[in-house]
Amino acid sequence: MTTQTPNAADRLLDAALMHVAFDGWSEATLKAAAGDCDMDPALARALYPRGGLDLALAYHRRGDVAMKAALAERDLSALKFRERIALAVRLRLEQADREAVRRGATLLALPQNAPEGARALWETADAIWTTLGDTSEDGNWYSKRAILSAVYSSTVLFWLGDESTGYEDTWAFLDRRIENVMQFEQTKARIKASPVLNPVLGLPFRLLESIRKPGAPAPMPGRWG
Structure with a gap:
Protein backbone atom coordinates (compact mmCIF):
# COMPACT_ATOMS: atom_id res chain seq x y z
CA MET A 1 0.00 0.00 0.00
CA THR A 2 1.37 3.39 -1.00
CA THR A 3 0.75 6.69 0.73
CA GLN A 4 -0.15 9.56 -1.56
CA THR A 5 1.80 12.75 -0.91
CA PRO A 6 -0.54 15.72 -0.43
CA ASN A 7 -0.39 18.22 -3.29
CA ALA A 8 0.26 21.91 -2.72
CA ALA A 9 -3.43 22.80 -2.51
CA ASP A 10 -4.06 20.10 0.10
CA ARG A 11 -1.04 21.12 2.15
CA LEU A 12 -2.21 24.71 2.14
CA LEU A 13 -5.72 23.71 3.18
CA ASP A 14 -4.37 21.53 5.99
CA ALA A 15 -2.29 24.44 7.26
CA ALA A 16 -5.26 26.81 6.98
CA LEU A 17 -7.33 24.63 9.31
CA MET A 18 -4.93 25.52 12.12
CA HIS A 19 -5.90 29.19 11.78
CA VAL A 20 -9.62 29.06 10.95
CA ALA A 21 -10.74 29.04 14.59
CA PHE A 22 -8.99 32.38 15.12
CA ASP A 23 -9.21 34.16 11.77
CA GLY A 24 -12.05 32.37 10.00
CA TRP A 25 -11.83 31.57 6.29
CA SER A 26 -10.06 34.82 5.45
CA GLU A 27 -7.11 36.48 3.78
CA ALA A 28 -5.27 36.33 7.09
CA THR A 29 -5.74 32.56 7.20
CA LEU A 30 -4.48 32.15 3.64
CA LYS A 31 -1.36 34.21 4.36
CA ALA A 32 -0.65 32.41 7.62
CA ALA A 33 -1.10 29.01 5.96
CA ALA A 34 1.26 29.97 3.14
CA GLY A 35 3.84 31.00 5.74
CA ASP A 36 3.45 27.71 7.62
CA CYS A 37 4.05 25.80 4.38
CA ASP A 38 6.98 28.01 3.30
CA MET A 39 4.95 28.60 0.14
CA ASP A 40 5.33 31.54 -2.21
CA PRO A 41 2.34 33.84 -1.59
CA ALA A 42 1.87 34.07 -5.38
CA LEU A 43 1.42 30.29 -5.57
CA ALA A 44 -1.01 30.35 -2.64
CA ARG A 45 -3.02 33.03 -4.47
CA ALA A 46 -2.97 31.01 -7.66
CA LEU A 47 -4.28 27.94 -5.83
CA TYR A 48 -7.02 29.88 -4.00
CA PRO A 49 -7.68 33.04 -6.06
CA ARG A 50 -10.57 34.22 -3.88
CA GLY A 51 -8.67 33.59 -0.67
CA GLY A 52 -10.78 32.45 2.25
CA LEU A 53 -13.85 31.76 0.11
CA ASP A 54 -12.01 29.23 -2.05
CA LEU A 55 -10.43 27.68 1.03
CA ALA A 56 -13.85 27.23 2.63
CA LEU A 57 -15.27 25.68 -0.53
CA ALA A 58 -12.28 23.35 -0.85
CA TYR A 59 -12.81 22.20 2.72
CA HIS A 60 -16.49 21.59 2.02
CA ARG A 61 -15.74 19.52 -1.07
CA ARG A 62 -13.10 17.57 0.82
CA GLY A 63 -15.88 16.60 3.22
CA ASP A 64 -17.99 15.31 0.34
CA VAL A 65 -15.11 13.14 -0.85
CA ALA A 66 -14.55 11.75 2.66
CA MET A 67 -18.25 11.01 3.03
CA LYS A 68 -18.35 9.07 -0.25
CA ALA A 69 -15.29 7.07 0.78
CA PHE A 81 -33.23 3.67 2.06
CA ARG A 82 -34.16 6.28 4.64
CA GLU A 83 -31.53 4.74 6.95
CA ARG A 84 -28.94 5.01 4.21
CA ILE A 85 -29.70 8.69 3.76
CA ALA A 86 -29.46 9.28 7.51
CA LEU A 87 -26.16 7.40 7.64
CA ALA A 88 -24.73 9.46 4.77
CA VAL A 89 -25.61 12.75 6.47
CA ARG A 90 -24.23 11.49 9.78
CA LEU A 91 -20.95 10.37 8.19
CA ARG A 92 -20.69 13.72 6.45
CA LEU A 93 -20.92 15.59 9.75
CA GLU A 94 -18.93 13.22 11.93
CA GLN A 95 -15.74 13.73 9.93
CA ALA A 96 -16.09 17.52 9.88
CA ASP A 97 -14.49 20.08 12.17
CA ARG A 98 -17.40 21.95 13.73
CA GLU A 99 -15.61 25.29 14.06
CA ALA A 100 -14.44 25.13 10.44
CA VAL A 101 -18.02 24.41 9.36
CA ARG A 102 -19.36 27.21 11.56
CA ARG A 103 -16.94 29.70 10.06
CA GLY A 104 -17.72 28.45 6.58
CA ALA A 105 -21.47 28.76 7.11
CA THR A 106 -21.00 32.34 8.29
CA LEU A 107 -18.93 33.23 5.23
CA LEU A 108 -21.23 31.52 2.73
CA ALA A 109 -24.29 33.18 4.27
CA LEU A 110 -23.08 36.59 3.13
CA PRO A 111 -25.18 37.89 0.20
CA GLN A 112 -22.25 38.00 -2.22
CA ASN A 113 -21.35 34.39 -1.41
CA ALA A 114 -24.87 32.93 -1.30
CA PRO A 115 -24.70 31.44 -4.85
CA GLU A 116 -21.52 29.57 -3.96
CA GLY A 117 -23.08 28.37 -0.72
CA ALA A 118 -26.16 27.09 -2.56
CA ARG A 119 -23.98 25.31 -5.10
CA ALA A 120 -21.90 23.64 -2.37
CA LEU A 121 -25.06 22.49 -0.58
CA TRP A 122 -26.50 21.10 -3.82
CA GLU A 123 -23.24 19.29 -4.57
CA THR A 124 -23.39 17.58 -1.17
CA ALA A 125 -26.97 16.43 -1.75
CA ASP A 126 -26.03 15.22 -5.22
CA ALA A 127 -22.99 13.37 -3.87
CA ILE A 128 -25.17 11.53 -1.36
CA TRP A 129 -27.85 10.53 -3.85
CA THR A 130 -25.31 9.53 -6.52
CA THR A 131 -23.26 7.45 -4.08
CA LEU A 132 -26.41 5.68 -2.93
CA GLY A 133 -27.22 4.74 -6.52
CA ASP A 134 -30.00 7.15 -7.49
CA THR A 135 -31.19 6.35 -11.02
CA SER A 136 -33.88 9.01 -11.47
CA GLU A 137 -33.88 10.76 -14.83
CA ASP A 138 -36.83 13.14 -14.57
CA GLY A 139 -37.88 15.93 -12.21
CA ASN A 140 -37.42 13.55 -9.30
CA TRP A 141 -33.67 14.02 -9.84
CA TYR A 142 -34.15 17.66 -8.83
CA SER A 143 -36.76 17.19 -6.13
CA LYS A 144 -34.68 14.55 -4.32
CA ARG A 145 -31.69 16.85 -4.18
CA ALA A 146 -33.71 19.92 -3.27
CA ILE A 147 -35.41 18.10 -0.38
CA LEU A 148 -32.17 16.57 0.86
CA THR A 165 -23.44 13.63 24.26
CA GLY A 166 -22.29 12.22 20.94
CA TYR A 167 -24.63 14.68 19.19
CA GLU A 168 -27.52 12.38 20.00
CA ASP A 169 -29.99 15.26 19.70
CA THR A 170 -28.74 16.00 16.20
CA TRP A 171 -29.25 12.45 15.00
CA ALA A 172 -32.76 12.44 16.51
CA PHE A 173 -33.47 15.74 14.74
CA LEU A 174 -32.20 14.23 11.48
CA ASP A 175 -34.48 11.21 11.88
CA ARG A 176 -37.48 13.52 12.38
CA ARG A 177 -36.68 15.53 9.26
CA ILE A 178 -36.38 12.36 7.18
CA GLU A 179 -39.68 11.16 8.62
CA ASN A 180 -41.26 14.41 7.44
CA VAL A 181 -39.92 13.75 3.95
CA MET A 182 -41.28 10.20 3.96
CA GLN A 183 -44.71 11.51 4.93
CA PHE A 184 -44.58 13.92 1.99
CA GLU A 185 -43.61 11.11 -0.38
CA GLN A 186 -46.47 8.97 0.91
CA THR A 187 -48.91 11.83 0.38
CA LYS A 188 -47.58 12.37 -3.14
CA ALA A 189 -48.05 8.68 -3.93
CA ARG A 190 -51.66 8.77 -2.68
CA ILE A 191 -52.42 11.83 -4.81
CA LYS A 192 -50.96 10.22 -7.93
CA ALA A 193 -52.93 7.01 -7.30
CA SER A 194 -56.25 8.76 -6.66
CA PRO A 195 -58.62 9.18 -9.66
CA VAL A 196 -60.25 12.09 -7.81
CA LEU A 197 -57.17 14.02 -6.60
CA ASN A 198 -54.72 13.28 -9.40
CA PRO A 199 -56.35 15.34 -12.21
CA VAL A 200 -55.84 18.59 -10.29
CA LEU A 201 -53.40 18.07 -7.42
CA GLY A 202 -51.26 15.73 -9.48
CA LEU A 203 -50.47 18.37 -12.12
CA PRO A 204 -47.21 19.58 -10.46
CA PHE A 205 -45.95 16.01 -10.28
CA ARG A 206 -46.74 15.40 -13.96
CA LEU A 207 -44.85 18.55 -14.84
CA LEU A 208 -41.86 17.32 -12.83
CA GLU A 209 -41.90 14.06 -14.76
CA SER A 210 -41.45 16.01 -18.01
CA ILE A 211 -38.17 17.57 -16.84
CA ARG A 212 -34.95 15.70 -17.53
CA LYS A 213 -31.86 15.65 -15.37
CA PRO A 214 -28.71 17.42 -16.64
CA GLY A 215 -26.82 15.69 -19.39
CA ALA A 216 -23.52 17.26 -18.32
CA PRO A 217 -21.68 16.88 -14.99
CA ALA A 218 -22.74 20.38 -13.90
CA PRO A 219 -25.65 20.02 -11.46
CA MET A 220 -27.81 22.79 -12.94
CA PRO A 221 -29.75 23.59 -15.05
CA GLY A 222 -31.73 20.75 -16.64
CA ARG A 223 -33.79 20.57 -19.80
CA TRP A 224 -37.42 20.02 -20.75
CA GLY A 225 -38.27 16.64 -22.28
Missing part, protein backbone atom coordinates in the same frame (compact mmCIF):
# COMPACT_ATOMS: atom_id res chain seq x y z
CA ALA A 70 -16.83 6.25 4.17
CA LEU A 71 -20.08 5.14 2.54
CA ALA A 72 -18.21 2.93 0.09
CA GLU A 73 -16.71 1.03 3.03
CA ARG A 74 -20.11 0.30 4.61
CA ASP A 75 -22.38 -2.65 3.92
CA LEU A 76 -25.71 -0.94 3.27
CA SER A 77 -27.63 -4.00 2.12
CA ALA A 78 -29.52 -4.44 5.41
CA LEU A 79 -30.52 -0.77 5.67
CA LYS A 80 -33.73 0.80 4.46
CA SER A 149 -30.50 19.99 0.66
CA ALA A 150 -33.17 21.33 3.02
CA VAL A 151 -32.79 18.35 5.36
CA TYR A 152 -29.00 18.60 5.35
CA SER A 153 -28.83 22.36 5.89
CA SER A 154 -31.31 22.31 8.78
CA THR A 155 -29.42 19.40 10.37
CA VAL A 156 -26.12 21.28 10.07
CA LEU A 157 -27.61 24.32 11.81
CA PHE A 158 -28.93 22.11 14.62
CA TRP A 159 -25.59 20.30 14.90
CA LEU A 160 -23.65 23.55 15.21
CA GLY A 161 -25.50 24.33 18.44
CA ASP A 162 -25.86 20.80 19.78
CA GLU A 163 -24.17 20.11 23.11
CA SER A 164 -25.67 16.65 23.71
Whole structure:
Protein backbone atom coordinates (compact mmCIF):
# COMPACT_ATOMS: atom_id res chain seq x y z
CA MET A 1 0.00 0.00 0.00
CA THR A 2 1.37 3.39 -1.00
CA THR A 3 0.75 6.69 0.73
CA GLN A 4 -0.15 9.56 -1.56
CA THR A 5 1.80 12.75 -0.91
CA PRO A 6 -0.54 15.72 -0.43
CA ASN A 7 -0.39 18.22 -3.29
CA ALA A 8 0.26 21.91 -2.72
CA ALA A 9 -3.43 22.80 -2.51
CA ASP A 10 -4.06 20.10 0.10
CA ARG A 11 -1.04 21.12 2.15
CA LEU A 12 -2.21 24.71 2.14
CA LEU A 13 -5.72 23.71 3.18
CA ASP A 14 -4.37 21.53 5.99
CA ALA A 15 -2.29 24.44 7.26
CA ALA A 16 -5.26 26.81 6.98
CA LEU A 17 -7.33 24.63 9.31
CA MET A 18 -4.93 25.52 12.12
CA HIS A 19 -5.90 29.19 11.78
CA VAL A 20 -9.62 29.06 10.95
CA ALA A 21 -10.74 29.04 14.59
CA PHE A 22 -8.99 32.38 15.12
CA ASP A 23 -9.21 34.16 11.77
CA GLY A 24 -12.05 32.37 10.00
CA TRP A 25 -11.83 31.57 6.29
CA SER A 26 -10.06 34.82 5.45
CA GLU A 27 -7.11 36.48 3.78
CA ALA A 28 -5.27 36.33 7.09
CA THR A 29 -5.74 32.56 7.20
CA LEU A 30 -4.48 32.15 3.64
CA LYS A 31 -1.36 34.21 4.36
CA ALA A 32 -0.65 32.41 7.62
CA ALA A 33 -1.10 29.01 5.96
CA ALA A 34 1.26 29.97 3.14
CA GLY A 35 3.84 31.00 5.74
CA ASP A 36 3.45 27.71 7.62
CA CYS A 37 4.05 25.80 4.38
CA ASP A 38 6.98 28.01 3.30
CA MET A 39 4.95 28.60 0.14
CA ASP A 40 5.33 31.54 -2.21
CA PRO A 41 2.34 33.84 -1.59
CA ALA A 42 1.87 34.07 -5.38
CA LEU A 43 1.42 30.29 -5.57
CA ALA A 44 -1.01 30.35 -2.64
CA ARG A 45 -3.02 33.03 -4.47
CA ALA A 46 -2.97 31.01 -7.66
CA LEU A 47 -4.28 27.94 -5.83
CA TYR A 48 -7.02 29.88 -4.00
CA PRO A 49 -7.68 33.04 -6.06
CA ARG A 50 -10.57 34.22 -3.88
CA GLY A 51 -8.67 33.59 -0.67
CA GLY A 52 -10.78 32.45 2.25
CA LEU A 53 -13.85 31.76 0.11
CA ASP A 54 -12.01 29.23 -2.05
CA LEU A 55 -10.43 27.68 1.03
CA ALA A 56 -13.85 27.23 2.63
CA LEU A 57 -15.27 25.68 -0.53
CA ALA A 58 -12.28 23.35 -0.85
CA TYR A 59 -12.81 22.20 2.72
CA HIS A 60 -16.49 21.59 2.02
CA ARG A 61 -15.74 19.52 -1.07
CA ARG A 62 -13.10 17.57 0.82
CA GLY A 63 -15.88 16.60 3.22
CA ASP A 64 -17.99 15.31 0.34
CA VAL A 65 -15.11 13.14 -0.85
CA ALA A 66 -14.55 11.75 2.66
CA MET A 67 -18.25 11.01 3.03
CA LYS A 68 -18.35 9.07 -0.25
CA ALA A 69 -15.29 7.07 0.78
CA ALA A 70 -16.83 6.25 4.17
CA LEU A 71 -20.08 5.14 2.54
CA ALA A 72 -18.21 2.93 0.09
CA GLU A 73 -16.71 1.03 3.03
CA ARG A 74 -20.11 0.30 4.61
CA ASP A 75 -22.38 -2.65 3.92
CA LEU A 76 -25.71 -0.94 3.27
CA SER A 77 -27.63 -4.00 2.12
CA ALA A 78 -29.52 -4.44 5.41
CA LEU A 79 -30.52 -0.77 5.67
CA LYS A 80 -33.73 0.80 4.46
CA PHE A 81 -33.23 3.67 2.06
CA ARG A 82 -34.16 6.28 4.64
CA GLU A 83 -31.53 4.74 6.95
CA ARG A 84 -28.94 5.01 4.21
CA ILE A 85 -29.70 8.69 3.76
CA ALA A 86 -29.46 9.28 7.51
CA LEU A 87 -26.16 7.40 7.64
CA ALA A 88 -24.73 9.46 4.77
CA VAL A 89 -25.61 12.75 6.47
CA ARG A 90 -24.23 11.49 9.78
CA LEU A 91 -20.95 10.37 8.19
CA ARG A 92 -20.69 13.72 6.45
CA LEU A 93 -20.92 15.59 9.75
CA GLU A 94 -18.93 13.22 11.93
CA GLN A 95 -15.74 13.73 9.93
CA ALA A 96 -16.09 17.52 9.88
CA ASP A 97 -14.49 20.08 12.17
CA ARG A 98 -17.40 21.95 13.73
CA GLU A 99 -15.61 25.29 14.06
CA ALA A 100 -14.44 25.13 10.44
CA VAL A 101 -18.02 24.41 9.36
CA ARG A 102 -19.36 27.21 11.56
CA ARG A 103 -16.94 29.70 10.06
CA GLY A 104 -17.72 28.45 6.58
CA ALA A 105 -21.47 28.76 7.11
CA THR A 106 -21.00 32.34 8.29
CA LEU A 107 -18.93 33.23 5.23
CA LEU A 108 -21.23 31.52 2.73
CA ALA A 109 -24.29 33.18 4.27
CA LEU A 110 -23.08 36.59 3.13
CA PRO A 111 -25.18 37.89 0.20
CA GLN A 112 -22.25 38.00 -2.22
CA ASN A 113 -21.35 34.39 -1.41
CA ALA A 114 -24.87 32.93 -1.30
CA PRO A 115 -24.70 31.44 -4.85
CA GLU A 116 -21.52 29.57 -3.96
CA GLY A 117 -23.08 28.37 -0.72
CA ALA A 118 -26.16 27.09 -2.56
CA ARG A 119 -23.98 25.31 -5.10
CA ALA A 120 -21.90 23.64 -2.37
CA LEU A 121 -25.06 22.49 -0.58
CA TRP A 122 -26.50 21.10 -3.82
CA GLU A 123 -23.24 19.29 -4.57
CA THR A 124 -23.39 17.58 -1.17
CA ALA A 125 -26.97 16.43 -1.75
CA ASP A 126 -26.03 15.22 -5.22
CA ALA A 127 -22.99 13.37 -3.87
CA ILE A 128 -25.17 11.53 -1.36
CA TRP A 129 -27.85 10.53 -3.85
CA THR A 130 -25.31 9.53 -6.52
CA THR A 131 -23.26 7.45 -4.08
CA LEU A 132 -26.41 5.68 -2.93
CA GLY A 133 -27.22 4.74 -6.52
CA ASP A 134 -30.00 7.15 -7.49
CA THR A 135 -31.19 6.35 -11.02
CA SER A 136 -33.88 9.01 -11.47
CA GLU A 137 -33.88 10.76 -14.83
CA ASP A 138 -36.83 13.14 -14.57
CA GLY A 139 -37.88 15.93 -12.21
CA ASN A 140 -37.42 13.55 -9.30
CA TRP A 141 -33.67 14.02 -9.84
CA TYR A 142 -34.15 17.66 -8.83
CA SER A 143 -36.76 17.19 -6.13
CA LYS A 144 -34.68 14.55 -4.32
CA ARG A 145 -31.69 16.85 -4.18
CA ALA A 146 -33.71 19.92 -3.27
CA ILE A 147 -35.41 18.10 -0.38
CA LEU A 148 -32.17 16.57 0.86
CA SER A 149 -30.50 19.99 0.66
CA ALA A 150 -33.17 21.33 3.02
CA VAL A 151 -32.79 18.35 5.36
CA TYR A 152 -29.00 18.60 5.35
CA SER A 153 -28.83 22.36 5.89
CA SER A 154 -31.31 22.31 8.78
CA THR A 155 -29.42 19.40 10.37
CA VAL A 156 -26.12 21.28 10.07
CA LEU A 157 -27.61 24.32 11.81
CA PHE A 158 -28.93 22.11 14.62
CA TRP A 159 -25.59 20.30 14.90
CA LEU A 160 -23.65 23.55 15.21
CA GLY A 161 -25.50 24.33 18.44
CA ASP A 162 -25.86 20.80 19.78
CA GLU A 163 -24.17 20.11 23.11
CA SER A 164 -25.67 16.65 23.71
CA THR A 165 -23.44 13.63 24.26
CA GLY A 166 -22.29 12.22 20.94
CA TYR A 167 -24.63 14.68 19.19
CA GLU A 168 -27.52 12.38 20.00
CA ASP A 169 -29.99 15.26 19.70
CA THR A 170 -28.74 16.00 16.20
CA TRP A 171 -29.25 12.45 15.00
CA ALA A 172 -32.76 12.44 16.51
CA PHE A 173 -33.47 15.74 14.74
CA LEU A 174 -32.20 14.23 11.48
CA ASP A 175 -34.48 11.21 11.88
CA ARG A 176 -37.48 13.52 12.38
CA ARG A 177 -36.68 15.53 9.26
CA ILE A 178 -36.38 12.36 7.18
CA GLU A 179 -39.68 11.16 8.62
CA ASN A 180 -41.26 14.41 7.44
CA VAL A 181 -39.92 13.75 3.95
CA MET A 182 -41.28 10.20 3.96
CA GLN A 183 -44.71 11.51 4.93
CA PHE A 184 -44.58 13.92 1.99
CA GLU A 185 -43.61 11.11 -0.38
CA GLN A 186 -46.47 8.97 0.91
CA THR A 187 -48.91 11.83 0.38
CA LYS A 188 -47.58 12.37 -3.14
CA ALA A 189 -48.05 8.68 -3.93
CA ARG A 190 -51.66 8.77 -2.68
CA ILE A 191 -52.42 11.83 -4.81
CA LYS A 192 -50.96 10.22 -7.93
CA ALA A 193 -52.93 7.01 -7.30
CA SER A 194 -56.25 8.76 -6.66
CA PRO A 195 -58.62 9.18 -9.66
CA VAL A 196 -60.25 12.09 -7.81
CA LEU A 197 -57.17 14.02 -6.60
CA ASN A 198 -54.72 13.28 -9.40
CA PRO A 199 -56.35 15.34 -12.21
CA VAL A 200 -55.84 18.59 -10.29
CA LEU A 201 -53.40 18.07 -7.42
CA GLY A 202 -51.26 15.73 -9.48
CA LEU A 203 -50.47 18.37 -12.12
CA PRO A 204 -47.21 19.58 -10.46
CA PHE A 205 -45.95 16.01 -10.28
CA ARG A 206 -46.74 15.40 -13.96
CA LEU A 207 -44.85 18.55 -14.84
CA LEU A 208 -41.86 17.32 -12.83
CA GLU A 209 -41.90 14.06 -14.76
CA SER A 210 -41.45 16.01 -18.01
CA ILE A 211 -38.17 17.57 -16.84
CA ARG A 212 -34.95 15.70 -17.53
CA LYS A 213 -31.86 15.65 -15.37
CA PRO A 214 -28.71 17.42 -16.64
CA GLY A 215 -26.82 15.69 -19.39
CA ALA A 216 -23.52 17.26 -18.32
CA PRO A 217 -21.68 16.88 -14.99
CA ALA A 218 -22.74 20.38 -13.90
CA PRO A 219 -25.65 20.02 -11.46
CA MET A 220 -27.81 22.79 -12.94
CA PRO A 221 -29.75 23.59 -15.05
CA GLY A 222 -31.73 20.75 -16.64
CA ARG A 223 -33.79 20.57 -19.80
CA TRP A 224 -37.42 20.02 -20.75
CA GLY A 225 -38.27 16.64 -22.28
